Amino acid sequence: MATTAEKISKMSIFSKFLYDWKCNRSFLLMSIPGLIIIALFAYYPMVGVLTAFQDYSLFKGMSGSEWIGFDNFRRFFEDPNFFRIVKNTFLLGLYNLLWSFPAPIVLALLINEMVHPRIKRFVQTATYLPYFISVVVIVGIMKSMFSDAGIVNDMLAAVDADPIQFFNESGFFRSMYIGSDIWQGVGYSSILYLAAITGIDTEMYDAAKIDGCSRFKQIFHITLPSMRPTIITLFILAVGSIVSVGFEKILLMYSPATYDVADVISTYVYRKGIFDQDYGFSSAIGLFNSVVSIIFLLGANYFSKKFLDEGLW
Template sequence: MSATTEKITKMSFISKFKYDWKCNRFIMLMSLPGLIMIALFAYYPMVGIVTAFQNYSLFLGIRGSEWIGFDNFIRFFNDPNFIRIIKNTFVLGLFNLLWTFPAPIVLALLINEMAHPKIKRFVQTVTYLPYFISVVVIVGIMKSVFSGSGIVNELLAIVDVAPIQFFNESDYFRSLYIGSSIWQGVGYSSILYLAAITGIDTEMYDAAKMDGCSRFKQIFHITLPGLRPTIITLLILAVGNIVSVGFDKILLMYSPATYDVADVISTYVYRKGIIDQDYGFSSAIGLFNSVVSIVLLLGANYFSRKLLKESLW
């Protein structure tokens, strides 16, 4: 440690701030608008968490609403739908993770192995495009393709199979949800892995070729180890988001006929908060969801640090 670094370390917070301001004032000023936006749109709304502990009324506001402590949470835990909602959220989140997380890695590896630049750019463009299509449009396309008179049922009719109402049968909901998620996000999610691959030393590949390694062995012994930090970081974040499954797509796809597999925490919050206007109760459920996400994130980071020696912090 240099003398300057040691001197800065021993400074008080105010002294460090003055030193940083003197050295980096223009960078700090440039970051100020972003910090203000984060404070206004991310931290200030967190004041609304208090409503989770109130019998909240729009007319009385936060200050005038009755304080009821943990009653909303107890009510949620005793709700007849509690087990179903928790089960659906975790099952859908886990299945989504198991299928959608490896897909961009595989796609990035395949694109990286393409020798022809024009074909590589074409494949990248085709796989990226679905990400920029609205979820509403995606679900609309799915409902057209899988409807009773859609192309899928027309093909089934050719082989004498009775029409299937895919969006009204619970057995097909998870497959439709996960399949559409892979199609929509696989290309865009592969960008990070492709960027990480470009950072791998090409001399390692040259040495492997001289040793007679096939392309397949190069992927397993050079490319994947080079992607390891990126994969672990994104996996930890993905585990933290298991309970935050896509609310908007589920809301557009599900119906009372598929509640037994499709009704998750976020959709239940929507029904209770927006439709039933039970704001305190819905806030409590949302807070519970956030706490579970934080616990999963911390747990994934802890086990990753202990077992794989890689972590976010």
């Protein structure tokens, strides 16, 4: 006799919808407002992607602007700044992945090993709070610390060292960007890993203690393997966003003196779209960035499924 699941699998799409409506009517009705919001604010604006294939004029609109095919993409690939901004985007995303991704995992493991509950709560709160600080405030703090009259240069002056123009020297930009990113997001990002740790069966730790396993061995043989699905899922998403470097902090931190390492795709789109008002060209660059992100996401998921038997789909 066929099971319910087998019967449902043989239904048509319309029959499946009617069956789902009959069983989960209240949940489907509750999801309607969310679906409307997603459609209006996530999918409807995607129509604007068409401007990437136009010589878009703000006054003529999409219907009146001339269609030019892939000319905007050709202009971008032939742009003298192309290799610089693509290289900077990949390097910032890669360094961010190498340093910012493992940081919350390490923090979650350290917090989990804390015995005293008050200290544990204090560390969680202290590392979690910076996430709610505005990017503008964070950059302002950094500029106060690393300016000519900041505390860092005061310390250098105390040891008779020459002052350093941190925000005007290319060699310091990436370190300051990634370091501030870790400080701001490490506590918030560790929440998912802590939730994964709390779901581990405590009997596994008890059995390991009876077998004489140290705390260090318990981390490597119980905690980390149990966190593996969460780590892999977040890693795939992180790889997919490797070229989606946010422009807000970079825009506040960089200057023409640091364009050689700080100018990325998103800041270039901002300058072309807002200052040059070249909307079709900036849309083409943004579309190129999105396509590369999708390719990275699909590639990361494919290799994860092939070699680790874990993936998003």
